[in-house]
Amino acid sequence: MTRGRVAVFVTCVVDQVFPAVGIAMTEVLQRLGYAAEFRERQTCCGQPAFNTGYWDEARRLARHFLEVFHDAEYIVIPSGSCTSMVAHHFAQLLPNNPAAQQLASRTWEFSKFLIEVAKVEDVGARFEGPVTYHDSCHALRELHVHDGPRRLLARVRGLELREMDAAAECCGFGGTFSVKFADVSCAMARTKIDSILRTKADTVVSADSSCLMQLQGAMRRAGLGIRTMHLAEVLASQ
Amino acid sequence: MSESFVPVEHLRGALADQRLQSAIYAATGRLIEKRAGAVSAEALPDYQQLREQAHRVKRHALDNLDTYLEQLEENIIAHGGRVIWCATGAEVADFILNLAKLRGANLIVKSKSMTTEEIDLNERLEHHRLEAVETDLGEYILQLAHERPYHIVAPALHKTRYEVADLFTARLGVERDLVIENQTLTARRVLRERFLAAGIGITGANFLVADSGAVVVVENEGNARLTSSAPPVHIAIAGIEKIIPRAQDLPVFLKLLGRSATGQPLTVYTSFLSGPRRPGEMDGPEEFYVVLLDNGRTKLLADADKRESLYCIRCGACLNHCPVYRKIGGHNYPGTYSGPIGAIITPQYAGVLKHPWLPFASSLCGACAEVCPVKIDIPRLLLTLRRDIARSRSWTERLAFGAFAWLGTHPRLYSLAGSIAARLAPRAKDGWLRRAPFLSRFGVFRKWLSQRDIPVPARRSFRKYWRDRAKGAPTA
Numbered sequence: 001m002t003r004g005r006v007a008v009f010v011t012c013v014v015d016q017v018f019p020a021v022g023i024a025m026t027e028v029l030q031r032l033g034y035a036a037e038f039r040e041r042q043t044c045c046g047q048p049a050f051n052t053g054y055w056d057e058a059r060r061l062a063r064h065f066l067e068v069f070h071d072a073e074y075i076v077i078p079s080g081s082c083t084s085m086v087a088h089h090f091a092q093l094l095p096n097n098p099a100a101q102q103l104a105s106r107t108w109e110f111s112k113f114l115i116e117v118a119k120v121e122d123v124g125a126r127f128e129g130p131v132t133y134h135d136s137c138h139a140l141r142e143l144h145v146h147d148g149p150r151r152l153l154a155r156v157r158g159l160e161l162r163e164m165d166a167a168a169e170c171c172g173f174g175g176t177f178s179v180k181f182a183d184v185s186c187a188m189a190r191t192k193i194d195s196i197l198r199t200k201a202d203t204v205v206s207a208d209s210s211c212l213m214q215l216q217g218a219m220r221r222a223g224l225g226i227r228t229m230h231l232a233e234v235l236a237s238q
Numbered sequence: 239m240s241e242s243f244v245p246v247e248h249l250r251g252a253l254a255d256q257r258l259q260s261a262i263y264a265a266t267g268r269l270i271e272k273r274a275g276a277v278s279a280e281a282l283p284d285y286q287q288l289r290e291q292a293h294r295v296k297r298h299a300l301d302n303l304d305t306y307l308e309q310l311e312e313n314i315i316a317h318g319g320r321v322i323w324c325a326t327g328a329e330v331a332d333f334i335l336n337l338a339k340l341r342g343a344n345l346i347v348k349s350k351s352m353t354t355e356e357i358d359l360n361e362r363l364e365h366h367r368l369e370a371v372e373t374d375l376g377e378y379i380l381q382l383a384h385e386r387p388y389h390i391v392a393p394a395l396h397k398t399r400y401e402v403a404d405l406f407t408a409r410l411g412v413e414r415d416l417v418i419e420n421q422t423l424t425a426r427r428v429l430r431e432r433f434l435a436a437g438i439g440i441t442g443a444n445f446l447v448a449d450s451g452a453v454v455v456v457e458n459e460g461n462a463r464l465t466s467s468a469p470p471v472h473i474a475i476a477g478i479e480k481i482i483p484r485a486q487d488l489p490v491f492l493k494l495l496g497r498s499a500t501g502q503p504l505t506v507y508t509s510f511l512s513g514p515r516r517p518g519e520m521d522g523p524e525e526f527y528v529v530l531l532d533n534g535r536t537k538l539l540a541d542a543d544k545r546e547s548l549y550c551i552r553c554g555a556c557l558n559h560c561p562v563y564r565k566i567g568g569h570n571y572p573g574t575y576s577g578p579i580g581a582i583i584t585p586q587y588a589g590v591l592k593h594p595w596l597p598f599a600s601s602l603c604g605a606c607a608e609v610c611p612v613k614i615d616i617p618r619l620l621l622t623l624r625r626d627i628a629r630s631r632s633w634t635e636r637l638a639f640g641a642f643a644w645l646g647t648h649p650r651l652y653s654l655a656g657s658i659a660a661r662l663a664p665r666a667k668d669g670w671l672r673r674a675p676f677l678s679r680f681g682v683f684r685k686w687l688s689q690r691d692i693p694v695p696a697r698r699s700f701r702k703y704w705r706d707r708a709k710g711a712p713t714a
Contacts (some may be wrong), residue, residue: 016699019699043647043652044642046643060646061643138602141607167328175601177602179681180244183249186689
C-alpha cells in the first residue's frame with residue numbers, strides 16, 4: 001500500500017554532478033511507502049539566473065517548472081535553496097500567476113517533508129561515525145529548517161551528531177558569488193572548515209549539495225580527508 | 239557584470255592582512271554574542287513583535303513623510319528652535335558657515351554622525367578654516383588617523399590598542415600607553431577643553447519625533463550630551479528618514495537599537511532634545527537648529543519597491559553578522575555606509591552603475607535580514623538591484639544565461655546537453671579534479687579552481703539512472 005505519490009524535483013546540480021543524492025532521496029521516500037515519480041521534462045529552477053539579475057530568463061524557467069509540476073500534490077526537493085526558489089521566489093517573479101502563488105503549500109524540502117508530511121524521525125538508517133551538520137542558509141533562514149535534520153540524524157543508528165560552533169554561518173558558496181568573489185568565497189569556506197575541524201567529525205552533512213560542493217572542493221584543496229554527504233545519503237544508508 | 243568591476247586587489251589586501259582579519263572577526267564576534275544575549279527569549283520575550291511593530295511604524299512614517307516632517311517643524315518652532323531644510327551637503331555647509339561667521343565661532347565640536355560623514359562636513363568646514371573636532375572616541379581616533387569610519391556603530395573597530403597608542407603618540411605627543419583606559423583618559427583630557435571652547439556643537443539624530451518636536455540622540459560616552467549642551471549653539475543634522483510619528487513609538491525603537499547594536503538594553507545616555515534653553519533652565523544651548531537633510535533620500539522614497547531601505551536605524555547588526563563584511567572589512571565598501579545596508583543604499587544614492595559589483599558582494603545568506611531590527615528585506619533588495627544592473631553586463635554572461643534559459647525550456651535538448659557535457663568532461667578517479675587546463679580557459683572555472691577542487695559531472699546522471707531503471711536495466 002502506498003502512502004501517496006510524490007514528484008521529486010532533482011536539482012540540476014544533483015542530476016548532473018551528485019546523482020547519488022537523488023537516488024538516495026527516492027529510496028528513502030519509497031522505503032517510507034511513497035511512490036516517487038521523476039518527471040523527465042523537469043530542468044532547472046532558474047535560481048542561478050534569478051540571483052544574477054536575469055529575471056526574464058528565470059521567469060521562463062519558472063513557467064516551465066509550473067507546467068511540468070502543475071498537477072503534482074507533493075513536490076519534494078533535495079535542496080533548501082532550490083525549494084526556496086520554487087516556493088517563494090516564483091511567486092515574486094510571477095505575481096499574477098495563481099499557480100505560482102500556490103506553490104509554497106505543495107513544495108517541500110526533503111527533510112521538511114519527512115518531518116511534517118511523512119511525520120517520521122526514524123527512517124531505519126544506520127551510519128557509523130561522528131558527523132556534523134551544516135545549516136545551509138536558505139534552508140535555515142528562508143524555510144526555517146533547523147531542528148528537522150537534527151532530529152532525523154539523531155535517530156540514525158551508530159551516528160553521533162556533533163554540533164559545530166558556526167553551524168549557521170554561510171559556507172561561502174552563494175551561486176555565482178563563488179566565482180565573482182572567489183577570494184572572499186574561499187575565505188568564508190576556510191572559516192567554516194575551521195569550525196568543522198574543531199568538532200573532529202569525519203563527515204559533514206547538509207541539506208544542500210551546492211554547499212557541500214563548496215566545502216568539499218576547499219577541503220580537498222587543503223588536503224583534508226573529511227567526507228561530505230547529503231542528508232538523504234545518510235538517511236538511505238543501512 | 240564584467241568581472242573587472244570587482245576591486246579584486248583591494249579585497250585581497252584585506253583578506254591577506256592577518257592582523258586586520260583577526261581584529262574584525264574578534265570585534266564583530268563580540269557584538270554578535272552580546273546581541274544574541276540581549277534579544278534572547280529570556281531577555282526580550284517580545285523581540286519578534288517589536289521588530290514587526292518597528293517595521294510598521296517606519297513604513298507608516300515614510301509613507302506619510304511630508305505630513306510628519308511639517309508637524310515636526312511646527313513643534314520645533316513652537317519650542318523656540320529652527321528647522322533648516324537642506325537638499326545637499328553644500329547647503330548644510332553654507333548654513334553652518336554663515337552661522338559660525340555671525341556668532342564668531344571658529345571651533346566646532348561634533349558627536350558621532352554618519353549623516354555628516356555622508357556629506358563630508360568636516361572637510362567642507364576645514365576648507366573654510368573652521369575647525370571641527372570629533373568627540374566620539376572612535377571618531378576622534380579616525381580623525382587623527384585621517385580615515386573614514388570602518389563601521390556604522392564602531393567606527394574604529396579595525397584599530398587595535400597598539401595602533402591607537404602609536405597614533406596618540408604621533409599626533410598628541412603623549413607617551414606611548416597600551417592601556418585602553420589610559421588612552422580614553424588622554425582623549426577625554428584633550429576633548430574636555432574643546433567642549434568648553436567650542437562656539438557650536440553639532441550632533442546627529444537617531445530619531446526625530448514629530449508629535450513632540452524632539453531630536454533623540456543615543457550614545458554611550460556622554461559626548462553627544464556635552465556637544466548639545468556646552469556650546470551656545472546646537473545644530474542637529476538628520477536625514478529626513480529619521481522621523482517617527484509619536485513619542486509613544488520611541489520605546490519600540492530604543493529597545494531594539496541598543497540591543498541590536500551593542501547588546502545593551504539601553505545605551506548609557508538617551509537625550510531628548512527639544513529646543514534651546516528656556517528661561518529658568520540651568521543648561522542647554524542658547525540656540526537650537528535642526529537641519530533636515532535630503533541628500534538623495536527622496537530619490538529612494540520615490541521607488542516604492544525599495545523604499546524600505548530608508549527604514550534603517552543604523553544599528554550595524556547587519557554588518558556584524560555579514561560573512562562578507564567580516565572578511566573584506568568596512569573600507570572596501572564605496573560610499574559612507576558599509577556592509578549589507580551599504581550594499582543596498584549606496585547603489586541607490588550613487589546610481590546602480592557606479593559600483594555595479596556592490597549588490598553582488600553577497601552570498602545571499604540572509605543573516606542580515608534575520609538580525610535587522612526593522613526587518614528590512616536586504617536580500618530581496620540586493621536581488622532587485624542586481625536586476626537593475628542590466629546594462630553593464632558582459633555579452634558573454636548575457637549569452638550564457640540566455641542559452642541556459644532556452645535549454646531549460648527545451649527538456650530534450652537540456653537532457654542531451656547534459657549527457658554531452660558529461661561525456662566531454664575530463665575524467666577523474668574519485669570524481670574530483672585539482673587541475674583542468676581546458677576548463678581553465680573559462681573565467682568561471684579558473685576562478686573556482688583557483689582555491690578549490692572541482693567535481694566532474696557524473697558518468698550517469700540521475701535522469702539517465704531513472705530511465706535505465708524504468709527499462710529494467712541494472713541500476714547499481
